[in-house]
Amino acid sequence: MEKKKLFGLTLSELSEVVRDASLPPYAAKQIAGWLYHRGAPAIGAMTDLSLAARKILEKDYETGLNPPVSESSASDGTKKYLFRVGENRFIETVFIPDHDRATICLSVQLGCRMGCRFCMTARQGFQGNLSANEILNQFRSLPEHDALTNIVFMGMGEPLDNLEEVLRCLEILTSDWGYGWSPTRITVSTTGITGRIEEFLNKSKCHLAVSLHSPFDSERQSLMPVQKAHPVKEVLDTIRGFDFGRQRRVSFEYILFRGVNDTPAHVRELARILEGIRCRINLIRFHSIPGSEFTSPDQRGMEAFRDSLNAKGIITTIRASRGQDINAACGLLSTLEQNKPK
16 A cells, blocks of 8 residues: 655644654654654654654655656756656656756646646646645755755646645745745746635735736637636736735736737737736746747847836846756656657
């Protein structure tokens, strides 16, 4: 019988584990300390638990840490790792070093059900949610784990479509008994699921990034089917009604597609719909995927669009493209791995 995993459990869940095992209540904090502070690779290494307690836990549990199965390194220092999930299923995790910052990009689902036309992960279809163990294992088992300064939930899948597990991860990452990270070092991205944005904002203090890609309803819906069920106006109304305070921020991700969403009319409409929201826009070059009709503007086009938005009073930056020589588009490497002949 497959053993249950301790890594990825919250303190309250660990308290249930020790209670069911007839261990003293304080053992829950001891286990949390070993899992999230000291990085115990196995239950047997938790030496401030009695030998008898460790034996009891080992009957039904394991830590549940698994290393990546492959690594691809880019010339700019970016690394993309593949982690195996189940039988012949893989998720991608990206390590992005940048001067004094080192960011990990986490996946939250196998595939995705949002269906964005420009996304390789969407072509995999939805194959299942990742557990908190499978999400946090990417963070803990990254070879560069100790160098990390920032976390973004921007890999495979829609974080708010797996909100319960994502919130569990955020609790572990930011709690004193967990990793103790500041929420301001963590950003969660979403295509915009209205009710769940509100839940995320109320239950977390982490930053929010919204994939926008067009300010026009019909055009956005053609790019992102989520627009039909969750119109961007409702997303923006939710954001306007929330007090982000001074530390927390909201940003909008905007992939520029040549001749599609890069016109002066788009600049004007973006300025109109974002009026009154303290935010920034991150412009992103399109990373080509097989069979896509989309292309990215050249550098001059990217800069002109950025400058036009800045002139409208919206802080806008161009995100540096990373990992171009290692299948940078999200979902591309895992798709290639899954489709390898066996």
